[in-house]
Amino acid sequence: MENDVRENSDEIIPRKRSPYFALIALFTAVAIFILSIQAYFYLIRPQPVNVPKLAEVAGLLGSELQQPFSSYRSDALTQVIRETRDNIKQVANFIVSKSCSEADPVCQSKALFYFVRDEISYVPDDRFADQLENPLTTLKTGGADCEDMAILLIALEKAVGNKVRLVFVPGHAYAQVSIPDYKGEQWNNLEATCKTCKFGELPNDIAIQKKDYREL
Numbered sequence: 001m002e003n004d005v006r007e008n009s010d011e012i013i014p015r016k017r018s019p020y021f022a023l024i025a026l027f028t029a030v031a032i033f034i035l036s037i038q039a040y041f042y043l044i045r046p047q048p049v050n051v052p053k054l055a056e057v058a059g060l061l062g063s064e065l066q067q068p069f070s071s072y073r074s075d076a077l078t079q080v081i082r083e084t085r086d087n088i089k090q091v092a093n094f095i096v097s098k099s100c101s102e103a104d105p106v107c108q109s110k111a112l113f114y115f116v117r118d119e120i121s122y123v124p125d126d127r128f129a130d131q132l133e134n135p136l137t138t139l140k141t142g143g144a145d146c147e148d149m150a151i152l153l154i155a156l157e158k159a160v161g162n163k164v165r166l167v168f169v170p171g172h173a174y175a176q177v178s179i180p181d182y183k184g185e186q187w188n189n190l191e192a193t194c195k196t197c198k199f200g201e202l203p204n205d206i207a208i209q210k211k212d213y214r215e216l
Contacts, residue, residue, distance in 0.1 A: 048099035048111035054119040054142055056098075060090045065141070066134035074214050077132075077166070081155045081216065084136050091139065092159035105162070105179050109188075110199045112156040113177075117192040120149055147173040149192045154216055157190075164216055169209035174202075176213075 066084075081088075092112060099111035120138060125145035133141075133148040135155040144152065147166075153175040154164040163178040165187070175190040182188075188200045197203065 046100065046102055046104055046107050048096075048107050048114060051099045051111050051114050051118065052095055054115075054139070057091050057094055057139065060094060061087065061136060061140055063140075066137045068131040068133050068137075074216060077151070077154075077214070078216055080132075080134060081151075081158060084134060084155060085159065087136055088155045089159040092156045095156070096160060105160070106182050108160050109157060109162055109177055109179050112160070113153065113190050113192065113199050116149055116153050116156070116190075117195060117197070120144055120152065120192065122146070122149065122193040122195075146193050150175040150190070153177075153190050153192060158216070166214045166216060168212040168214070169206055172206060172209075174206070 095115050096108040096111050099115075100107040119142070121143040123143040123145055132151055133144060135148075135152040138144040138148050138152045150166055150173050154166060157164045157175070157177045161180075163185075165176050167174050167176055167189075172193075174192070176187040177190055178185050178187050189197075189202045190199070191197045191202050191206065194201070194203050
């Protein structure tokens, strides 16, 4: 009788789980985590979109070209930026309002950088350290050498309340910006002559050069 019961009873055999299901679950969890991190940063620090073209800011500029100035002294640079402040402020406000849906200072700073990087053509000048263009003239002509692009960026970034400085390396110049409450207010590189450089990036050959800083 005991043997009959054993033969007739339904034995429950545990089912083995395929390792593929575990791998799929792992990959799904990792993908969700990465997407969550990206969504977090986009919500906290939105990126600029639809940065205006140079032609779109033309209506904010006069037709007269300003004379270049020939001094790299901080007081001279500060003076020319102060003299063009009202016009540059209008340009900066237009760029950031078109590019950033929220009043986020990082988004605004990036929008100004990408505008100069993409809309101002880099025109090398063998007279480096000879003379600097007025930032309004750079906007009107649409072309500039490295130091003039840096001066334009500095003027635009100052117009939205950021700290800026001019950086010299042998035969080259670029700008840096410090944004309140962003990454400990560290200095971020603005290398507009490098058309593939993102906000904060420098080409390797420039990054290793000895630098001279002039805060404005």
